[in-house]
Amino acid sequence: MLTPQLYGAIEAGGTKFVCAAARDVDDTATETRIPTTTPARTLRDVTEFFAAAAAELGRFDAFGIASFGPVDLNRASPTFGQILATPKPGWSHTDLVTPLAQRFECPVRIDTDVNAAALAEASRGAGDLFGTLVYVTVGTGIGGGAFVNGETLKGLLHPEMGHTRVVRDARDGDFPGICPFHGDCLEGLASGPAMQARWRQPAEDLPEDHPGWALEARYLALALVTFVCTLSPQRIIMGGGVMSKPLLFPLIRSHVLELLNNYVRAPELLQQIDSFIVPPALGHRAGALGGLALAADAVRAPLRSELTADR
């Protein structure tokens, strides 16, 4: 192809929408941050940003939206592309896809932010090698996405890995967990706000020798072992604010090996765990690049429903 593609990428988050018009992953000239206020206002500002970008750069070939959840990813569903019931005021049943598809008349892919990040990380790897990978983010919440058999993982809805139950640690006393749905699921015990509730200070303020980090590593390792037993990933990528504490990685790796106890005898795990449980190769841009990876995928491997769109 002689003309490079033009992609619209959106990272739709609870506090801001990061929007970019780009020709490839290294092209970040045209980017903006729009606060997440009401759906009408936020989506109007998003559309206006991309309209101005199109006036300057040309026609968009595809959009990718890496969204907070829950979101309907089933293209056959009447509510495809909508945010589902969410505690975020006003955003339940907001359609993120149709306004862009109608305005810019091109394919619009949508996925969860963590699935999109998994896709972005997988697209950087060497094809077969990273065929199955899990992307976990540990911050205000805990989310997980995956790339499996050439696509992101979805089905009934999309993964909700943060709500996996984990075995309570004796050191955790009677801390009830903070998940409003499940109390002491993974997110209830190991998200940033859970650490803050348990230790009565923000996670980032805990000193490196605080016992909170050993407990945090244990809970996250229990969850990773569950993901290994369930999904058999070739790599687990961990991002998010809490994971910016580098001491967590070696602690988590050693707990994972101890918990598996030599059961899954893969050299990638037993001998190379430093490259099995890793921070994002794309660094803090993994999330933002998720939307771009989705858009690029729509051009690279269009779905039948995208090909029949009126272009």
Next chain:
Amino acid sequence: MLTPQLYGAIEAGGTKFVCAAARDVDDTATETRIPTTTPARTLRDVTEFFAAAAAELGRFDAFGIASFGPVDLNRASPTFGQILATPKPGWSHTDLVTPLAQRFECPVRIDTDVNAAALAEASRGAGDLFGTLVYVTVGTGIGGGAFVNGETLKGLLHPEMGHTRVVRDARDGDFPGICPFHGDCLEGLASGPAMQARWRQPAEDLPEDHPGWALEARYLALALVTFVCTLSPQRIIMGGGVMSKPLLFPLIRSHVLELLNNYVRAPELLQQIDSFIVPPALGHRAGALGGLALAADAVRAPLRSELTADR
């Protein structure tokens, strides 16, 4: 195609190899059971059975092996098709694929028994509808396989769902679990032998009002909730000896709904759980038909490495 295909199907188990030569799933005329003794003897008998079938029925188009694990499923690996380190005497590093591929000069697919059963069940469903499903067997051990994005789930190795950790139940006292690797993982707490160790009688002898069934349903439900949060399946199929107790299904379904606590708001789960957690549509033949499904898939969607085989 005018000539119907001829498939060789093997369910390779710890006590017997069930072998069948068949033209479709309803064709079971040519079938045999070969005891699992030594690799050399068992594989010789298997090969002789299929050689006799070929003399009678014609050339095989493909073989499918649904195997006990752990087994190397990575076609790029030098040990592809081999049973990996197993406590089963003599079987570690046995190559199941090469003897058939060399003798019958056709593609040989191999997968875990539970992944193959997931494929067999998915192939019976209406395409898209059952795009993501999990197959769990609860018997002497607990195993899980999945069908995701058009293929069975594999990566680092293959899923080991039976070794997922589950939260201990207060009713379970200090029962340590029977898994030699993990003690009280799912298999350690909820397999048939775990029930027998806990209650000092075979699971099938426990009366319907025995408290063991409520505990069993609780542990299995905890695992299914993990699979829902991790894999987001559109259906979970439960087979195996322990699941032949029909009272388990309604107990498990009600625990799953209680544990999810309305978090995953999919109508298939909230309103139609009787068709979300189900026994195998293929009944007790799900395992045996797994090998057939693998062979049929090799003909329907050949891999590049299969096409370049010297035929």
